[in-house]
Amino acid sequence: MNMTSARWANREKTEIIVGIEGIGTLIKAQPGLAIYDDIVAQGIDVAAYQPTPADVRAEAQRRIIALTGATDFNGCIVKQLNASMRATELTNKRAMGGEWTPEEAAEAVALQALAAAIKAIRNRSNVMEPSPPDDFAQDERWQDR
Numbered sequence: 001m002n003m004t005s006a007r008w009a010n011r012e013k014t015e016i017i018v019g020i021e022g023i024g025t026l027i028k029a030q031p032g033l034a035i036y037d038d039i040v041a042q043g044i045d046v047a048a049y050q051p052t053p054a055d056v057r058a059e060a061q062r063r064i065i066a067l068t069g070a071t072d073f074n075g076c077i078v079k080q081l082n083a084s085m086r087a088t089e090l091t092n093k094r095a096m097g098g099e100w101t102p103e104e105a106a107e108a109v110a111l112q113a114l115a116a117a118i119k120a121i122r123n124r125s126n127v128m129e130p131s132p133p134d135d136f137a138q139d140e141r142w143q144d145r
Contacts, residue, residue: 006039007047016046051132059137060125064118087111120144
């Protein structure tokens, strides 16, 4: 097999994306795989890591999971669904002429803030995805401007 290209798949330089002649696709090589070990041992020049739109989306997802207080994607989805259902309950109460308690009013404000923060993360991700900057994971890229 002849290698046609190699670039780092991540910032940590623990995986290499390798193009193989005749295969027509890229494979991800990790330490312990012969092709990875050969590239490193031979000192072959590996191109710099280039962030992809998928990298930016994964960072957005990581940030949203942390924002919700979940520990994983599924937990994040459950927390968002529960927040949405509670917001609907509160909206329906007022729509039917009911009054919120002070606690419910505070809860509504918190739910709206959570929704706005998630929307802001998705919006910043959408802006970066077409041409991901090298520093896409830096906090400054995700903060309000």
